[in-house]
Structure formats: structure tokens, C-alpha cells
Amino acid sequence: MAEITPRALAAFRTQGYVVIPGVLDERQRAFGSRTAAAMLTAQPPAAGHTGPYFLWPRFGLAGDCGHDHGLLRFYRQSGIAELAAALLRPDLPPDEPDFAQLATTIPPWTHRPSGPHVDGISPPAQAGQPETFSVLAGAWLTDHAEPDRGNMWIWPGTHLRLGEYLTEHGADALGRIYPGSYPPIDLGEPVQATGDAGSVLFAHYLLAHNIGGYDGPASAPMRQVIYYRLRAHGHRVRWRDAVARPLSEFRGAA
Numbered sequence: 001m002a003e004i005t006p007r008a009l010a011a012f013r014t015q016g017y018v019v020i021p022g023v024l025d026e027r028q029r030a031f032g033s034r035t036a037a038a039m040l041t042a043q044p045p046a047a048g049h050t051g052p053y054f055l056w057p058r059f060g061l062a063g064d065c066g067h068d069h070g071l072l073r074f075y076r077q078s079g080i081a082e083l084a085a086a087l088l089r090p091d092l093p094p095d096e097p098d099f100a101q102l103a104t105t106i107p108p109w110t111h112r113p114s115g116p117h118v119d120g121i122s123p124p125a126q127a128g129q130p131e132t133f134s135v136l137a138g139a140w141l142t143d144h145a146e147p148d149r150g151n152m153w154i155w156p157g158t159h160l161r162l163g164e165y166l167t168e169h170g171a172d173a174l175g176r177i178y179p180g181s182y183p184p185i186d187l188g189e190p191v192q193a194t195g196d197a198g199s200v201l202f203a204h205y206l207l208a209h210n211i212g213g214y215d216g217p218a219s220a221p222m223r224q225v226i227y228y229r230l231r232a233h234g235h236r237v238r239w240r241d242a243v244a245r246p247l248s249e250f251r252g253a254a
């Protein structure tokens with residue numbers, strides 16, 4: 001069974017992300033893929049669309065027919081909650097998410113991100129409390145072993161540098177950046193997250209990241225990831241402290 005080793009925790013703390021292999025077994029992956037396929041049939045991308053295509057299901061109360069959303073059931077079966085809890089402090093387990101993101105990338109899409117973004121920033125006109133969270137969990141339904149197959153781009157270590165910036169400028173500086181952008185800190189060089197299908201990527205909320213290109217033929221399978229944006233219990237009231245002290249919600253000395 002997949003677990004968070006001390007080495008994985010150390011990587012998450014210093015790099016801001018870690019890929020845990022072998023989290024989803026065949027049955028769980030098949031269930032995730034069936035659920036994704038049904039969602040894409042109900043809300044398909046436009047004919048001929050290439051590049052990213054995202055769906056954002058909200059879970060709410062059990063649906064009209066009394067069933068929970070498939071992606072909530074997938075979350076409960078996948079073991080992601082237990083792994084996230086092993087990254088987070090024992091007294092701050094993740095709350096169950098109330099929405100998910102089905103992220104797909106349809107080839108060919110030769111694209112290189114010009115820079116990163118931070119999630120959950122609304123347009124300045126509606127600026128208010130940013131939709132911060134603790135950790136992004138991405139369940140890879142498809143293979144990410146090779147780069148340039150829609151893999152997420154990541155700027156390692158930026159979660160710590162952005163935390164320093166927010167300590168200096170105040171946590172509310174987050175709400176003043178433009179959506180789809182990132183505060184002016186030293187980014188360093190990006191990497192692409194790679195690993196096999198069935199892996200789960202955990203990325204710190206503050207980590208600089210962006211959507212990557214898919215340099216493959218139109219006949220190649222679309223890339224599929226299910227993302228959950230997880231909040232450690234009580235994060236909403238603690239968010240200013242959580243972003244100014246980026247490791248304070250996680251295991252190990254903050």
C-alpha cells in the first residue's frame with residue numbers, strides 16, 4: 001500500500017511537491033476513468049478542440065437520485081485523504097472536498113508556459129479572501145512517465161519563497177495579484193511532474209505551477225487528472241498564517 005515515507009515528506013517540505021507512485025489500484029483507476037468518461041460525454045469539448053479542457057463538478061448534497069458524485073466516491077476510495085493526512089499535522093486532517101477538477105489535455109498542443117500561477121485568485125473586481133487551500137492532490141488516471149504529455153510544470157521550492165514574500169508584504173498581498181499570475185519572487189528553473197498512471201501528485205498551495213503542453217499526435221490518448229484542493233481542518237480561519245508560514249500546517253517542525 002502506498003504511504004508517505006520520511007523521504008517523501010522531506011521532499012514535499014523542501015521542494016513543495018511529491019509524486020507518490022502506486023496509489024490507485026487497477027479497480028480504482030478504472031472507476032476514475034469511467035467517471036471521467038461519463039462526465040466528458042455529458043459535457044464534451046468542442047469538436048476539434050486541442051489543449052486543456054477542464055470540468056469542475058461541485059459535490060453539494062447527495063444528488064437528486066441520492067447518490068454522491070462519482071468523483072467524491074473516487075476520493076473516498078482512492079486513499080488520497082489518508083496520504084494527505086500523513087503530510088498534514090496529525091491535529092489538522094484534511095476536510096473532505098466539496099468540488100473537484102477533471103483536468104484533461106488533448107494533443108497536439110505545443111505550448112510552453114511563460115510563467116506560473118497561484119490558484120484561487122479571483123479577478124480584482126471581486127477581490128476578497130483568496131480561495132487558498134493547503135495542498136493540491138492530483139490523481140493521475142493516465143501515464144505521465146514522459147515529459148511534454150500535458151504534465152504540470154512546477155517551480156520547485158517557490159512555496160517557501162512565496163511564504164517569505166507574504167510574511168514581508170502581508171498575506172493580503174495574495175488577493176492583489178492578477179489571476180493567472182504569480183508574485184514577483186525568484187522562481188528558479190521549472191520541472192515537469194512525471195510518473196506512472198495511478199500515481200498521486202501532492203503540491204503545496206503556494207507552489208508556482210502551470211498547465212503544460214502535450215507534444216503528441218492527435219491520435220494519442222488525452223491526458224486525464226482528477227484534482228482535489230484540500231484544506232487542513234480550520235484552514236479558512238487560519239489562512240493568513242498558513243500562507244505566511246507555509247509549513248505550519250504540515251508535519252515536521254514548522
Ligand SMILES: O=C(O)CCC(=O)C(=O)O
Binds near residue numbers: 119210
Ligand atoms: O493542467 C494541469 O495539470 C494544471 C491545472 C492548473 O494548474 C489549474 O487548473 O489551476
Ligand SMILES: [Fe+2]
Binds near residue numbers: 117118119209210
Ligand atoms: Fe493551478
